[in-house]
Amino acid sequence: MKHLITVPLFTALIYLIIGMAAQTVNAGSKNLMPVNVPLIYKQECASCHMSYAPALLPKESWTEIMNGLQKHYGTDASISQQEMMQIASWLNSNAGTYKRVKEAPPDNRITKSGWFEKKHRKISSREFLSPAIKSPSNCNACHKNAEQGNFDDDEVRIPK
Template sequence: MSPLTARLLPALAALAGLCLLASPAQADSGSVMPRQILPAYQQECAACHLAYPPGMLPAQSWKRIMGGLDRHYGTDASLDEASVRQIGAWLQTHAGSYKRVSSEAPPQDRITRSPWFERKHRQLDPTIWKQAAVKSAANCMACHSGAEKGRFDDDELRFPAGLDARYRRNWDQD
């Protein structure tokens, strides 16, 4: 090994270690879905609804949600203890902690009741959530084509097929 290589090797190892430590924080830097989605989270949660990006709620909300799966918004979504621990730890690691998600949990730990969600959707007519093409505010995929990948950019909005045209003005204003 050359003397230069011997001097650079410790510095490169330290830099690689810093990159590994920084990767969870990257989930909070702009995208609310981590690059690597825990397969158990995708399998269990996406079986019934969108596997919501963990960055959409603070850690305390995810802790309560995972602790109450037997009464998960009116449904028994119980999992075995190992799955609860694994998914819960992943959600805690990737929970929202940046400017969009405050440390204060939204009412009932609902993403759709969070201040940032309400602010982003304030121009929508409230009746839009009840339309058959949308169904509820929790159905992100009705309008956000990148929702399954954690992308909610305004550039990727789509007007839901079957939604009454009178609501189209809301898409033009965003």
């Protein structure tokens, strides 16, 4: 009787561990962008740069970004209070929760996250600033499906 209970429990535990491990390493092979992106996010947050998937930063970072739009990385990106609340709520409910995104990176930059630096350590800063790329923040210069939040390494091409 005892045996009959422990086996399924053990199996469930194994599945849980595999599932958690897959979540932390597989961010590159699935679409991080939710399917229904609010139009307002595309309008207000994808005019100066591509639209970043909320899962690329923790809630804490999105909150700080949304509270400081008038001083946004050297520019003014402020919007109405109502739009701000609407976007912030969507970002927060879709923010990254998996292991590598759990801590807010310096300046709330995706590009200053530990995982980002590790995954891109072979790319020099000169390469990142080349005319075809301009900034590491331009994910879509190299990841053609970056707007869908797809960073699969089969779809990467560094423009020369």
